[in-house]
Amino acid sequence: MTTLSTRAEVLLKTLIERYIAEGQPVGSRTLSRHMGLDLSPATVRNVMADLEELGLIRSPHTSAGRVPTEKGYRVFIDTLLKVKPLDSGEVSKLRCEFDPSHDPQQLMECASHMLSEVSRLAGLVVLPRRDEASAFRHIDFVQLSKGRILVIIVTQDGQVHNRVITTERDYEDTELSRAANYFNDTYSGKLLAEVKQALVAEMREASDDMQRVMQLAVTMASRAFATERAESEDLLVSGESNLMDFPELGDMRKLRRLFDAFNTKRDLLQLLDQSVRAGGVKIFIGSESRYEPLADCSLVTAPYTIDGQIVGTLGVIGPTRIAYEHVIPIVDITARLLSSALSHGERGGRLESPGH
Amino acid sequence: MTTLSTRAEVLLKTLIERYIAEGQPVGSRTLSRHMGLDLSPATVRNVMADLEELGLIRSPHTSAGRVPTEKGYRVFIDTLLKVKPLDSGEVSKLRCEFDPSHDPQQLMECASHMLSEVSRLAGLVVLPRRDEASAFRHIDFVQLSKGRILVIIVTQDGQVHNRVITTERDYEDTELSRAANYFNDTYSGKLLAEVKQALVAEMREASDDMQRVMQLAVTMASRAFATERAESEDLLVSGESNLMDFPELGDMRKLRRLFDAFNTKRDLLQLLDQSVRAGGVKIFIGSESRYEPLADCSLVTAPYTIDGQIVGTLGVIGPTRIAYEHVIPIVDITARLLSSALSHGERGGRLESPGH
DNA sequence: TCTAGCACTCTCGTACGTTGAGTGCCAAGC
DNA sequence: GCTTGGCACTCAACGTACGAGAGTGCTAGA
Structure with missing residues (x-):
């Protein structure tokens, strides 16, 4: 050109x-x-x-x-475009919103909400897939009622997953807690993928000479891991209704399609995954997203990290006519703040160097 | 008249x-x-x-x-109005949707989604307030990283709550698990209100001669209980976008207010609480709800129960012009199905006698 | 290379007449 | 006393017409 x-x-x-x-x-x-x-x-x-x-x-x-x-x-x-950096007062105001005593889920909800509030657009946060990459930390078995046992799985990054499994017979609390202890001692720190693999192996060679406690733990855990829904990822959307203020999105049919896209999530997730690879802020304008419901919209995204590892994406959706010079730093900063709130490893919660 | x-x-x-x-x-x-x-x-x-x-x-x-x-x-x-009962084929199809191996949260999401799908309106489920009424079942402490401990609280009805608290020093896993065991032995089965009260008392007379394990457990638990957000209740909304298909809600300003109401939740919760008291299906038509954003809408609700106790409300929102004779039984049945899926007590999961 | 002028085009808002659906009322009929 | 057909009236919706205003493209002149 x-x-x-x-x-x-x-x-x-x-x-x-x-x-x-x-x-x-x-x-x-x-x-x-x-x-x-x-x-x-x-x-x-x-x-x-x-x-x-x-x-x-x-x-x-x-x-x-x-x-x-x-x-x-x-x-x-x-x-x-000259991106206007947010003034530091603004930033520290945002920073306050991220109460580090919240659990990851809450932090991400908070980020999504914040994005939509500050940008007056729709805010998006892709939750990290709880996958092979994350490390197993802790398991717990709690008997809820006859034949129903709650299995709680905690990963190293503080995410809590729980499943209910059904069993034929009832168990004593001490029995369950001993099984949990055994499991924790054996697998804590290992990657989820490794744990799953190990469980499959254990189950295969399960035999009578296996210790009862061990057997119990392995059986229950593998059932919990198995029924774990293949959720892979999830998407938080906030402030969709902000989009109704834009006259260019006034067409009800288009708006409907857009909102359906928010609810379906699947296609959006796929789209947002694209921006995971690259670091920094990425922008899709109109049809660049190659996703019909977003034809008249722009998408501004940035990946966020836990301890330096990219684990998810966040961003905003608005009409193509949005104040990019404001929105870009907002998305950027939010990604950084979320990253640092989620990363409580040894390196502490500093903002890393800018990298847009 | x-x-x-x-x-x-x-x-x-x-x-x-x-x-x-x-x-x-x-x-x-x-x-x-x-x-x-x-x-x-x-x-x-x-x-x-x-x-x-x-x-x-x-x-x-x-x-x-x-x-x-x-x-x-x-x-x-x-x-x-002659309410048309759903044919039993319909009912059993719906029943299949409620997989009892799901945890309560999932069941309610499922109910909300189902309501909106079947009625082609917006589906609502008020989550039960995790309050004094529910019994404490289990606690667990998991150290995530230096100075950050994840506290998991499980109630008798299978709900899992978790908080992250920060501590000055680090703890051994065995130390934490002993503290959890102590706490579980002491308080399991008591109502949350009682537990809270007991904790306050324990903290007051905390003294050096208190056993270390005890002290640790009490301190951490009370911090977790204290920072527990005053969430009280929450609302699940599904299929809002279905409402965009109704020409009488075509006015963007009204629609905006309605969607904002879904996001704000607070006022809607208050409104939905009203229908908790009465059993059976309750209907608010237009301004009967005394809530401006719902001026042109009707609300059809029914309470749902766990083991016979009313714990929450579900329902649908649509324009005043909705097929009540279809929607009423849908809401009714969904409430029953959800109740029975949540109630896994001794009485099993039967549908109770109709009571509309 | 820039600018002023001019004719042209197209949207938007207003006004106006027509059409059609539906009403209210009245007088006749059962 | 109900019920019915007839009739004049009303009003939204639709299409047409028209002027105002904004903006353009083009051309000639500085």
């Missing part, structure tokens, strides 16, 4: 800024006034014609102003 | 049925055709005039048909 003249760049930049602020096509007259350079509307029109030819802007109809195309937004974001 | 003639009743009934089916004001001509009786439109008009005078129907404008008022719906539901 031929590179733009500085004048064209300034023009495109102001046009998009105006359009983001006002939400309406901007014409040559207003543009010539708000652009720093001293050019007449006519000149502006000429430049706009060039930009239109390049596919960066378009007019909704003959005598409206121009609006940015997706390509225009893309150029704007990649080369023209 | 003067009682209606049978003819007026039939007319009101068919009018409302038609309106529910079509969603548009119904006029004298169509009514005279669809009503079983053989009356001319003119006669129908006379009767309609009477009904209008009684405040049971009204016309949106001079030359539209009539639509039911809230009062009209009320009479319809209270005296004219």
Whole structure:
């Protein structure tokens, strides 16, 4: 692509800024006034014609102003946008929201909520898949009623999972707690994948000469691990209703599809997973997401980490016309704050160096 | 109120049925055709005039048909409606959805989802408040990292709550597990309220001669209980987007308020609590809920129980124009199924006798 | 290369007439 | 005394027409 003249760049930049602020096509007259350079509307029109030819802007109809195309937004974001860093007061206010005494689930709910509140858009947080990567920490068996035993599994990162399994006979509390102790001593610290594997092996060679306690623990645990729903991941969505304030999303059918997408989650999760790979903030504009319900929306995401490992993604969804220069740092900071709130390892809870 | 003639009743009934089916004001001509009786439109008009005078129907404008008022719906539901019981095939299909090996949380999510799917409206489930009424069953302490301990509290009904507390020094696993054992032996089976009270007392007279294990257990538990968020209750909402299909809720501002109400939850919870007291299905029509965002909506609720004790409410929200004769049994059955899935006490999981 | 001017285009809001559905009322009929 | 057909009236909805305003493209001149 031929590179733009500085004048064209300034023009495109102001046009998009105006359009983001006002939400309406901007014409040559207003543009010539708000652009720093001293050019007449006519000149502006000429430049706009060039930009239109390049596919960066378009007019909704003959005598409206121009609006940015997706390509225009893309150029704007990649080369023209000056991200305004949040002032430190803002940051520390956000930081306060992350009470480190909350458990991971709560922290993520908090992050999602915060994203939607601060950006006035819909906030998203992909929960980490509790998978082979996380380490087993603790198990516990609690008899709830005849034949029903609650199995609690805690992973190293503080996530708690619980399943109810049914058994033929009842057990004494001491029996259960001894089984749990055995299990904890044996497997604590191992990766979940390893534990599962080990359980399969143990079950295969289960024999009468196996100690009763051992047998009990292994049987129950493997049943709990087996029935563990293949949830893999989950998505938290907050502030969907913020999106109803944008006139460009006023079409009920489109809105419906969008909200259904929030509820279905599956496709969104897949999409959000893409941004896990790259570090830093990633932006999908309109059809770039290749997901029809998001055709008129933009997605700003950033991965978050636990102890340096990327475990999930968070971000916001809004119309393509959003104040990127504000939203980007919001998503960025939230990802950092969440990461540091979740990471309570030896390295402590510092913000790592910026990396957008 | 003067009682209606049978003819007026039939007319009101068919009018409302038609309106529910079509969603548009119904006029004298169509009514005279669809009503079983053989009356001319003119006669129908006379009767309609009477009904209008009684405040049971009204016309949106001079030359539209009539639509039911809230009062009209009320009479319809209270005296004219024949609830169609679900056929048993339907019921057993629903019953299958409630896998009793799920934990309470999952069961309720399932119920909410099911309500919205089957009724094509928004489904609601109020989670039981984990309060004084529920019995303490089990506690566990797990050290996650330096100075951070995960406290897991299990109640008799199988709900799992967890908090992270921070401590000054680190503990051995055996130390923690001994503390948990002590605590479990002492308090298992007692009501949470009693446990809290006992903890306060223990803390007050905590002294050096208290056993170390005891002291540790009491300190940690009381910190966990103290920081327990005053969540009291929570609300699950499913299928909100179903409401976008109803043209009468097409106004974006109203819809926005409604969706905000779903997110805020607080007021809705308060409202839903009202229906806890009475057993059976309860219906709020439009402004009867005395909650502005629900002005154009109806709420159909029923309480659900654990082992005979009412612990929460579930239901659906839709426009006032909903197929009550279908929705009422759906809510009713779902409440029963959820109750029986949650009740795994001695009495087993039977459906109790109908009580609407 | 920029600018002023001008004719052109298109949306939006308003006004207006037409259509059709439905009503209220009245007088005739059972 | 109910019921019914007839009739004038009302009102939303729809389509057309038209002016105002905003913005454009093009051209000629600085």
